[in-house]
Amino acid sequence: MTGGLDTGRLEDLAAIEAADPEGMLRQVASSAAQVREALLLAAEAGVAALAADGRPRAIVVAGMGGSGMSGDVLAAVCGPGCPIPIVTVRGYRLPGWVGAADLVMAVSCSGSTEETLAVAAEAVRRGCRMLFVGGEGSPLAGLAEQSRGPFVPVRSVGQPRSTLWGLTVPLIVAARELGLVRAPDALLEAVAARLEEVAHRCRPGSETFVNPAKRIAAELAGDVPMVWGSSPLAAAAAYRFCCQLNENAKYPGVFGELPEADHNQVVAFDGFFARGGSGAADGDDDDDFFRDRVDDAEHGLHLVVLRDTDEHPQVSKRREVSVELARARGVAVTEIAAEGDHPLERIASLIALADYVTVYLAIALGVDPTPVSAIQELKARIV
Numbered sequence: 001m002t003g004g005l006d007t008g009r010l011e012d013l014a015a016i017e018a019a020d021p022e023g024m025l026r027q028v029a030s031s032a033a034q035v036r037e038a039l040l041l042a043a044e045a046g047v048a049a050l051a052a053d054g055r056p057r058a059i060v061v062a063g064m065g066g067s068g069m070s071g072d073v074l075a076a077v078c079g080p081g082c083p084i085p086i087v088t089v090r091g092y093r094l095p096g097w098v099g100a101a102d103l104v105m106a107v108s109c110s111g112s113t114e115e116t117l118a119v120a121a122e123a124v125r126r127g128c129r130m131l132f133v134g135g136e137g138s139p140l141a142g143l144a145e146q147s148r149g150p151f152v153p154v155r156s157v158g159q160p161r162s163t164l165w166g167l168t169v170p171l172i173v174a175a176r177e178l179g180l181v182r183a184p185d186a187l188l189e190a191v192a193a194r195l196e197e198v199a200h201r202c203r204p205g206s207e208t209f210v211n212p213a214k215r216i217a218a219e220l221a222g223d224v225p226m227v228w229g230s231s232p233l234a235a236a237a238a239y240r241f242c243c244q245l246n247e248n249a250k251y252p253g254v255f256g257e258l259p260e261a262d263h264n265q266v267v268a269f270d271g272f273f274a275r276g277g278s279g280a281a282d283g284d285d286d287d288d289f290f291r292d293r294v295d296d297a298e299h300g301l302h303l304v305v306l307r308d309t310d311e312h313p314q315v316s317k318r319r320e321v322s323v324e325l326a327r328a329r330g331v332a333v334t335e336i337a338a339e340g341d342h343p344l345e346r347i348a349s350l351i352a353l354a355d356y357v358t359v360y361l362a363i364a365l366g367v368d369p370t371p372v373s374a375i376q377e378l379k380a381r382i383v
């Protein structure tokens, strides 16, 4: 379904509702409630008991799409100083090194994603320590019952990707009990309050000039977004941003992380998708012909930089210069700063805004943010 690009739609509540028939905005607005509910469900499921066997050698999170994202959030929140590796496996195979000394967290909102089930079943066969997070009555819940691993039920709010916090909080509680991150209940409540605050700022009734998500969506509409994170934590949010561009807005998004993006993606500022600018043309006739065509283009490359407060000092310099290079070449730039002190607050603030931006972008483009028909068709054709 496409109604065509019309950013004016973002100013009209009735138009927003009509463009979001399955209520993706409501799903996104439930993030804070998910944090609170998941905290209770994790306690009821006895996640704390995982600590009885001591710290595992490594944590492996198995999950796809929105569920795999929970592993990236966990690793970002435990941070670069985490004493054990935290690895997200997105695929069918459990790496050969994973064994009984390791903790495998199998995460699937539906509880029926084939890659996740394959990895979880293999982990059970190898005698790994297990934690299951997913839909009640699902094949994943069945596997949890057979293997007697703790199972945290998740109530989907609609789509797996909008149930991110229900899927992620149990993992953070487990990591906290294992002494890998300081995340008392009060912190989780502060995160919930921050998610509520973002939801309020980005609510459908708030107009573009005061609504950061609508403003950024209107800026991005028609451009090719290149989304960079300025730390591993911000990079996890940048990846989420791109996935949400894909699934909510049915839109491309190019993911990058500093400093690596300065060694490859930065060169795209001089290429076909850049609108051009003072720094780009070099007088070569062929290049200038090419450049003129791009200069005239209404839309082009758009650098979105997710800024973390905890940046390596050299990366801060790289970020600043990268933005200068982009602007000098006519590449539009949007910078988004993480809010809060604790890594969980910072990543939650970035993800929450990105979630809203991508839903408003869908609405501005006239596409329904909820269905993912290409994924459904793909799954049906590989049975």
Ligand SMILES: O=P(O)(O)OC[C@H]1O[C@@H](O)[C@@H](O)[C@@H](O)[C@@H]1O
Binding pocket: 064, 065, 066, 067, 107, 108, 109, 110, 111, 112, 113, 116, 159, 160, 161, 247, 372, 375
């Ligand atoms: O969380 P589960 O149910 O395993 O889904 C994992 C992923 O599956 C995909 O095919 C889509 O539905 C994604 O939006 C989702 O994030």
